[in-house]
Amino acid sequence: MPSSSLRRGWIVPLCCAVVLVPLAIASKSFVKPETKPAVNYPAHDAHSDEKVAIAADPYDTPEKAKIFSVDFAAHGFLPVFFLVTNDGDQPIALANMEITMITGNRAKLTPIGAEDLYRRLSNPQAHTAPSPLPIPLPHKKPLSEKAMEEIELAHFAARAVEPHTTQSGFLFFDVGGIAAPLKGASVEVTGVDDAKGTELLYFEITMDKYLNRPANP
Numbered sequence: 001m002p003s004s005s006l007r008r009g010w011i012v013p014l015c016c017a018v019v020l021v022p023l024a025i026a027s028k029s030f031v032k033p034e035t036k037p038a039v040n041y042p043a044h045d046a047h048s049d050e051k052v053a054i055a056a057d058p059y060d061t062p063e064k065a066k067i068f069s070v071d072f073a074a075h076g077f078l079p080v081f082f083l084v085t086n087d088g089d090q091p092i093a094l095a096n097m098e099i100t101m102i103t104g105n106r107a108k109l110t111p112i113g114a115e116d117l118y119r120r121l122s123n124p125q126a127h128t129a130p131s132p133l134p135i136p137l138p139h140k141k142p143l144s145e146k147a148m149e150e151i152e153l154a155h156f157a158a159r160a161v162e163p164h165t166t167q168s169g170f171l172f173f174d175v176g177g178i179a180a181p182l183k184g185a186s187v188e189v190t191g192v193d194d195a196k197g198t199e200l201l202y203f204e205i206t207m208d209k210y211l212n213r214p215a216n217p
Contacts, residue, residue, distance in 0.1 A: 029150075030068070031067070036083075036166070037085045037166055038053035039053050039085070040055075043058075044205060045205050051087040051088035053085045056080050056207070057082075059080065059170075060182065068154070076175060077112065077117070079170045079172055081170055082156045082168065083167070086163055086164065086165060089164075090195035091162050091163060092192060092200070094193075101186070102186050104180070109181075112173065114152065118143055122142055154169060157169060185208075188203070189202060
């Protein structure tokens with residue numbers, strides 16, 4: 001009898017473990033890539049005098065895009081890992097920062113906000129411009145909570161960068177219908193302010209530096 005009770009005592013936790021492990025895997029939250037100083041990425045612009053560097057690392061391959069559960073490329077979006085490094089002794093402010101990707105054919109793209117991204121992914125036929133109708137049309141396929149959480153966790157949302165730190169996150173650009181959007185493109189960044197509120201010189205990140213990077217050994 002004691003041995004039978006002992007077996008039953010092991011069976012219950014074992015069954016719970018079998019059930020909970022798949023659930024834990026299924027509900028695993030998005031994990032942002034490792035954040036390195038901006039100068040470690042091929043496409044970056046560093047201002048040595050101001051001790052600030054900014055990098056843009058496109059997630060334009062299936063291998064890199066595996067970190068997402070959402071297939072952004074299938075919806076015409078390009079995720080770009082965006083990093084701002086402050087090597088100075090005073091914080092810098094990003095509240096007024098503006099980011100523009102200028103493609104090789106001079107098209108100007110700005111990052112898609114989270115709300116527009118939710119809407120576009122829910123309804124691929126929708127446009128990012130506000131609807132002229134007084135009542136918004138219903139989404140055709142609402143995003144899952146997991147997808148919305150992933151976008152929220154991934155999005156670049158920093159408003160400042162403390163001394164000797166790096167802030168990072170993803171920007172999402174609508175590149176639907178644009179062939180080879182990175183070729184000849186650049187990411188221009190303005191509105192980065194120092195601790196006194198003075199704007200730093202603008203940053204220009206050339207995407208060809210990324211495209212022409214040395215192949216991994």
